[in-house]
Amino acid sequence: MLHYLEQAMSDAPKQRAPELEFANVSRRSFLTIAATGFAVAAFTTQAGAFARYKTGGDFMPHGIRYDPKIFVSIDADGTVTIVAHRAEMGTGSRTSLPMVLADEMGADWSRVNIVQAEGDEPKYGNQDTDGSRSMRHHIQSMRQMGASVRHMLVQAAAKKWGVDAGSVTVGVHEISSGGRKAGFGDLAADAMALDVPAFEDLTFLTEDQFRYIGKGNISITDLHDITTGKAVYGADVSLPGMKFAAIARPPAVGSKPIRYDATATFKVPGVEKVLGLQISNFPAKFAPLGGIAVIASNTDAAIKGRDALEIEWAEGPHSGYNSKAFTEEMRATAKKPGAVLRAEGDAKAAFDGAAKVFARDYSQAHMAHAMMEPPVAVANVANGKAEIWAPVQSPFGTRGDLAGALNMPIEDVTVNVTLLGGGFGRKSKCDFAIEAAQLSQRIGAPVKVQWTREDDIRHSFYHTTSVERIEVALDADNKVTGWRHNSVAPSILSTFAPDSGHQFFIESGMGHIDMPFDIPNISVENGAAMAHTRIGWFRSVSNIPRAWAVQSFVAELASEMGRDHKDLLMEMIGPDRLLDPPKQGFPENFWDYGEVYDEYPIDTARLKNVLAIAADKAGWGRDLPAGEGLGLAVHRSFVTYVATAARVKIIDGKITVPEMHMAVDCGFAANPERIRSQMEGAAVMGMTTAMHSGITYENGAVTQSNFHDYPMIRSDNYPQKVHTHVVPHGFEVHAAGVGEPGVPPVPPAIANAVFAATGKRLRDLPFGDTV
């Protein structure tokens, strides 16, 4: 995400040019290959086993590394150690990527150790763990490195035994030739001393040879440690002489303390120091908000001391922010024409000549991520060096920001990545690590900064708030001839640079411009809305409000027309085809999740397929008892296709969800077990988003503070049975990620089901848990 913000902030068109150029080149070469019927067989000695393809990983900062000597080591006892270079926040990437490598090299998973990489992108390649990119961008390099090590082991065995490499076979964790046999450990030193083979010299496993890839038969590597309390998260790091800090941050961004009284604070046993911190206002990227820090000998004292501070805050630049009024302003803006981002056909003529116009608007409140582990970091800045331990999604980005904040060369900053107790985009922003490092630098001792839940909910980088207005033009036969979708929401860009209130290209690429319906006249528009709090990305980002609007709207339209929702949705998606962005009025800078479009085109057949699966499995069309209803929604995000069919049951006015079907097409499914867990989790987070996640503001301050007023779905009312249907594909259908795509279709599917059950239409997120 950050990478694109940096692009957007600088001279955007110039920055993006290489990518666009590449897109065109690739389109041509793709067509050539398709026309002549070749797979990219020249790259592999086993046709079809592994045809390399281009991903957006190459355009990410520091790209992708293919050197097994960086990622793999083998001990003499045969223990294989594999580096996990992406952050683990619950998706399973710390397991799934090494699993791919291990399978391809022939390793026995029970003899594999995983070590977490420190933040070092020049060494490991891109480590920015967001955008559902880990599997999408790194499955190929993992396979290649695994095949490389296998090849090197074979060469080492052949040399040692004086036999032809062709006679050497690789079993599980062992190598043999004729009657000779050796374990990986026996050959490790010789093998790892060899040069790394070129891709063209490698052989790859065929899919029927996979033992782990695509099987879902291994557990996450941290499972035992998690269930025994040994797993290490941010707050679990302890250093000798470490001090503990809690910080009172401004209620509204940018407000300054006029005066404060720390008398009560110093009465708390264990409190040692009270320090003022510089106040910042956005745009300031990830600069800490500032405030007043309490330093103590333990966390309890730091928090109690902080809570005992009496602070009078001045009015700040955003003290006038009242979110309720702001939503109404956005609603008014959405009714006016916005800046046109996509123009296909002649929308104006379609609306002018319409027999009928149908319009609705949908809103969403801000959201805080509320990952179970609030922000926390440990820092030790001493002797001109800084070392940080923190649950961060982008360790190298954090390292750069720390170097800047501490005024140190990046070489003198080390960032160690702990497990993340949830991330959801919040831990892409390293303000909490900067706080710890700056405090450590100031007091000359190691410091742990612990955010309380209240801090987390009141001082986040919030999911934006929005109003989405959709209008369609209908002709006399009730055919949709025109589509206008005006999206109004403060942009993430506002956190990074002075902005115009308009969305930037990646936000517009998430379910807005890329609307897949087969409608002749389309106008995709964006009205301005200025940010009054720090806006950041939240799992699934703009896809949440866009899917909410589009998928609710089609259901409303169906009911208006007296048509079956699924039939109308299928009809609007239209015939099987790949959308052709230039022909369909997409702008030049259309963002397909950073991918080369032709490698991951918008495929309506795949979209309809997941919709059909979810609907069929849920028994769409069947009669349900009174008070129950089925609802559907489908959305492509992060180049993965997900459809949700939700069944709701209203019990004494309370919305319950006894069953949900999630149909997911993420291309080749590398680890179906973790794909299922992500879909189950998305069902829950989608339900929380639908019913509960509303951050509101009064006079610039967040109204909510903890789980009593910012509630989460719990076991007393959760999607009780989530059936995940993974569309099977061979490796040739590029693997994509599943961390984010599961969430967007869930809220509209639930709302559509509530409508089916009760006739009540919900248009504003969150809509509560009662009807």
Add this chain to the structure above:
Amino acid sequence: MATVRINGQSRTIDGPDDTTLLWAIRDMAGLTGTKYGCGAGLCGACTVHVDGKAVRSCLSTVGEVAGKDVTTIEGLSADGNHPVQVAWREYNVPQCGFCQAGQIMQAAAILQEKPDLTDDEILEGMSGNICRCGCYERIVAAVRHVSTGS
């Protein structure tokens, strides 16, 4: 200054009696398996056992548990193979894992109290524990498995 028995070991807590049990366990006893999630009894991440009963350590003080037996996730079983822990692994429950020590301690306590829980009792008994990653279906399945064998 209170003496608290944690996982069978007596520990003197270097702090006042109103020191929050959670932070005494984490910062002073150095047992970090017990997590902070809300500090207000709303999430269950900090769940420990006091004399065998599930307690939110963020709402307890060391003074209140003086002379009592506190068990944390580290002490739930000597070998880490309490039936609840085993079931958690069998069902691949965790995603990020952060809530899971609290979930496991809560599950172990309610199962201890009543080994054959009905589904409603499981849902009710676990409803104080939030999992933001959304592992509820597997949590419930794992508890049901320990409870009924199915």
